[in-house]
Amino acid sequence: MLREFKLPDVGEGLTEAEIIKWHVVAGDKVEVNQTIVEIETAKAVVELPCPFEGYVSALRVTEGQTVDVGTPIIAVETGEGAAAPRETALADDMVPAPPVEAQATEPAEAAGPAKPERQPVLVGYGVKLGAATRRPRKAASTAGASTPGPAASAAPAAVPAAAPAPASVPPAGRAGGVAVLAKPPVRKLARDLGVELAGVTGSGPNGSITREDVHAAAARPDASAAGPAPRAFTGEREERIPVKGVRKATAAAMVGSAFTAPHVTEWLQVDVTGTMDAVRRLRELPDFAEVKVSPLLLVAKAVITAVRRHPMVNSTWADDEIVVKRYVNLGIAAATPRGLIVPNIKEAQELSLPELAGALGELTEKARSGRTQPADMAGGTITITNVGVFGVDAGTPILNPGEAAILAFGQIRDLPWVVDGQIVPRKVTTLALSFDHRIVDGELGSRMLRDVGAMLEDPLRMLAWS
Amino acid sequence: MTFDASQGAEAPPELVQLLTPEGERVEHPHYDIDLTPEEVRDLYRDLVLVRRVDKEAVALQRQGELGIWASLLGQEAAQIGSGRALTDADMAFPTYREHGVAWCRGVDPVNLLGLFRGVNHGGWDPAEHNFHLYTIVIGSQTLHAVGYAMGVQRDGADAATIVYFGDGATSQGDVNEAFIWASVFNAPVVFFCQNNQWAISEPLEKQSRIPLYRRASGFGFPGVRVDGNDVFACLAVTRQALKNAREGQGPTLIEAYTYRMGAHTTSDDPTRYRVASELEAWKLKDPIERVKAYLFRNQLADQDFFDAVDAEAADLGRDVRKRCLEMPDPEPLDMFDHVYVEPHVLVAEERDEYAAYLAGFEGAE
Numbered sequence: 001m002l003r004e005f006k007l008p009d010v011g012e013g014l015t016e017a018e019i020i021k022w023h024v025v026a027g028d029k030v031e032v033n034q035t036i037v038e039i040e041t042a043k044a045v046v047e048l049p050c051p052f053e054g055y056v057s058a059l060r061v062t063e064g065q066t067v068d069v070g071t072p073i074i075a076v077e078t079g080e081g082a083a084a085p086r087e088t089a090l091a092d093d094m095v096p097a098p099p100v101e102a103q104a105t106e107p108a109e110a111a112g113p114a115k116p117e118r119q120p121v122l123v124g125y126g127v128k129l130g131a132a133t134r135r136p137r138k139a140a141s142t143a144g145a146s147t148p149g150p151a152a153s154a155a156p157a158a159v160p161a162a163a164p165a166p167a168s169v170p171p172a173g174r175a176g177g178v179a180v181l182a183k184p185p186v187r188k189l190a191r192d193l194g195v196e197l198a199g200v201t202g203s204g205p206n207g208s209i210t211r212e213d214v215h216a217a218a219a220r221p222d223a224s225a226a227g228p229a230p231r232a233f234t235g236e237r238e239e240r241i242p243v244k245g246v247r248k249a250t251a252a253a254m255v256g257s258a259f260t261a262p263h264v265t266e267w268l269q270v271d272v273t274g275t276m277d278a279v280r281r282l283r284e285l286p287d288f289a290e291v292k293v294s295p296l297l298l299v300a301k302a303v304i305t306a307v308r309r310h311p312m313v314n315s316t317w318a319d320d321e322i323v324v325k326r327y328v329n330l331g332i333a334a335a336t337p338r339g340l341i342v343p344n345i346k347e348a349q350e351l352s353l354p355e356l357a358g359a360l361g362e363l364t365e366k367a368r369s370g371r372t373q374p375a376d377m378a379g380g381t382i383t384i385t386n387v388g389v390f391g392v393d394a395g396t397p398i399l400n401p402g403e404a405a406i407l408a409f410g411q412i413r414d415l416p417w418v419v420d421g422q423i424v425p426r427k428v429t430t431l432a433l434s435f436d437h438r439i440v441d442g443e444l445g446s447r448m449l450r451d452v453g454a455m456l457e458d459p460l461r462m463l464a465w466s
Numbered sequence: 467m468t469f470d471a472s473q474g475a476e477a478p479p480e481l482v483q484l485l486t487p488e489g490e491r492v493e494h495p496h497y498d499i500d501l502t503p504e505e506v507r508d509l510y511r512d513l514v515l516v517r518r519v520d521k522e523a524v525a526l527q528r529q530g531e532l533g534i535w536a537s538l539l540g541q542e543a544a545q546i547g548s549g550r551a552l553t554d555a556d557m558a559f560p561t562y563r564e565h566g567v568a569w570c571r572g573v574d575p576v577n578l579l580g581l582f583r584g585v586n587h588g589g590w591d592p593a594e595h596n597f598h599l600y601t602i603v604i605g606s607q608t609l610h611a612v613g614y615a616m617g618v619q620r621d622g623a624d625a626a627t628i629v630y631f632g633d634g635a636t637s638q639g640d641v642n643e644a645f646i647w648a649s650v651f652n653a654p655v656v657f658f659c660q661n662n663q664w665a666i667s668e669p670l671e672k673q674s675r676i677p678l679y680r681r682a683s684g685f686g687f688p689g690v691r692v693d694g695n696d697v698f699a700c701l702a703v704t705r706q707a708l709k710n711a712r713e714g715q716g717p718t719l720i721e722a723y724t725y726r727m728g729a730h731t732t733s734d735d736p737t738r739y740r741v742a743s744e745l746e747a748w749k750l751k752d753p754i755e756r757v758k759a760y761l762f763r764n765q766l767a768d769q770d771f772f773d774a775v776d777a778e779a780a781d782l783g784r785d786v787r788k789r790c791l792e793m794p795d796p797e798p799l800d801m802f803d804h805v806y807v808e809p810h811v812l813v814a815e816e817r818d819e820y821a822a823y824l825a826g827f828e829g830a831e
Binding site: 005006007008009010011012032033043044045046047048049050053134135137138 | 828
């Protein structure tokens with residue numbers, strides 16, 4: 001006789017398991033309690049012992065497959081006359097047989113499938129029975145007399161037709177097996193009001209359905225319509241945004257850069273307490289009365305100063321030659337309502353510090369108001385991206401195309417720092433310098449980054465190196 | 467000081483042991499036991515058979531025939547040793563893992579499986595076997611046992627009560643309350659704690675900063691730690707504690723130092739929280755192997771005996787499986803039967819209402 005072993009609930013309330021490894025193949029002789037398969041449930045990896053003795057006729061499911069509890073996973077030919085092991089049914093047709101078909105191969109259990117008799121259920125909780133239906137109630141007179149409650153009056157006529165639908169079709173918008181969350185009194189209220197809970201969106205803790213949700217659902221004109229309504233979405237599930245404008249340009253520039261210039265990024269944490277002091281002092285000077293003084297100003301000045309010492313970082317790879325710029329068009333990456341743009345400050349090396357502050361302010365103002373002109377963005381030679389304003393330490397910046405270096409400037413935070421052997425709170429930031437390795441080697445990139453860091457640590461160095 | 471379960475191989479010196487893991491008989495100044503070869507062979511048979519029943523139950527759960535099972539693997543000696551120390555008049559209150567004690571009390575193993583198969587709520591008569599129904603709530607049976615023992619005390623009966631619980635239960639309020647009641651009323655009760663090192667996934671060091679048996683001194687009664695994998699020692703120590711209880715010397719806490727070799731229950735995966743080396747260390751202290759070695763070494767049993775026991779175990783496994791699968795599903799109205807001993811108006815009304823409801827289905831008569 002051919003017997004099938006259905007995947008049991010090996011935990012408490014598990015509904016499915018993944019087949020990890022079969023220990024037998026079709027044709028193998030198996031004994032009772034011989035380990036035949038390893039499965040992994042949400043709780044554990046367990047070995048399943050075979051409940052039958054005989055020959056493996058077929059493996060119904062394959063390794064890697066996730067199957068519901070109750071699914072036949074193996075067929076074993078048992079008892080007398082089972083001598084001829086079947087060599088058929090190998091890997092190619094190893095598909096999980098739906099429970100209905102499986103029973104057809106089993107004459108003993110297939111008897112009277114039309115009768116709404118209860119199937120023997122595997123012990124355990126939460127076993128899903130896909131084809132479960134309610135037992136039909138008796139005709140109205142007896143049912144109405146013996147069964148109190150509002151459900152009884154509607155039951156005799158409605159149930160046979162309507163009941164299978166909610167049982168066999170999982171409610172739309174909910175993952176299989178996820179139960180509707182509602183407290184018992186709320187469930188009763190829903191039943192009394194004829195509200196299908198599966199169609200109600202819960203507003204309580206963990207998405208549970210509250211009394212108010214049920215009342216609201218009952219008040220909707222079609223709340224009592226049969227069957228769970230698909231969850232109403234106010235708009236499309238996905239939004240499609242045409243790629244154009246700044247986004248398109250950014251995408252093209254980033255892809256072009258990332259896949260053309262071999263990037264290297266180096267990181268440096270810097271104590272910028274001195275820079276913050278300098279910023280405060282500068283603000284008090286009358287020369288800076290009309291302009292904004294920010295840490296970014298000193299970072300910009302440090303980069304310009306460092307470029308003087310390491311001109312190769314301010315260059316362009318032109319296939320058969322390297323173009324080293326004797327001028328600094330300092331790009332500042334700016335997040336604008338239209339997207340990321342990188343306008344630059346032309347001839348920044350010629351500007352005094354107050355002029356540089358003014359140029360930075362003007363550039364930022366123009367970018368924010370969307371008045372940045374294409375010319376403002378052309379001809380950059382090196383870029384600073386101030387990611388710190390977004391509250392992050394640093395990133396791996398991607399080069400603005402045609403440039404050899406870009407500096408990311410992270411947020412400034414109070415961190416414990418060792419000064420003269422003591423741990424003291426200091427203002428600390430992270431710098432990340434990406435450079436085009438075709439032009440800039442690790443040594444040069446490191447010196448560039450270290451110099452910028454040194455100037456921010458002690459702004460006096462900017463004077464020394466100017 | 468704390469005890470690290472992973473260091474289990476070096477059990478503390480205060481551990482009472484009469485049979486080493488290598489199967490050598492050793493002396494202890496306070497406890498001794500004199501067993502005939504026949505008695506030793508019977509203990510061995512008990513150990514093997516309860517392990518076989520347990521193994522079959524685990525397999526049946528994995529085949530979907532039981533909802534859950536709590537394996538006693540590794541704790542056979544603690545249960546058989548203490549269970550065989552009981553007299554017929556003594557009363558035992560188990561947790562849900564005392565399959566070995568149930569065996570000693572003459573409870574049919576299939577009845578244990580019925581509870582886990584969901585076809586009964588404990589299919590034995592506690593009064594018939596003097597073995598209470600399994601208690602799932604952690605530690606509550608200690609209070610039941612102390613109450614029972616106080617009743618025995620008032621009856622003046624020549625009987626003791628033993629109550630089983632685990633290391634995790636010692637953190638429960640109920641257990642501590644039971645200690646206090648037993649202590650101040652000098653109740654004839656033995657607290658038998660199987661310290662299997664793990665309360666599901668919580669290690670012993672999360673339960674206590676001192677060895678559990680020393681807790682007893684704070685409540686005012688003696689505590690003793692016994693090698694829970696040594697069936698001789700468990701028998702000797704429990705026998706003495708039960709005797710003391712019957713003679714009016716009050717309660718004793720026995721900490722049987724053992725190890726849960728399997729999962730907490732079949733729903734649990736111990737590989738997620740404990741290391742394999744710990745398991746390997748305890749495998750060397752197997753409760754059955756040491757008795758087998760002792761029997762062999764002293765020529766108290768031959769290969770025929772061991773083969774016969776193995777064959778008996780195989781038959782028992784098949785029999786338990788067969789009868790488990792044959793257990794009938796309960797009738798829906800059965801659940802009303804054992805609510806009260808006497809007929810009860812409200813229960814009868816509820817039963818009739820439910821019967822009418824069931825009769826409302828097509829095909830029902």
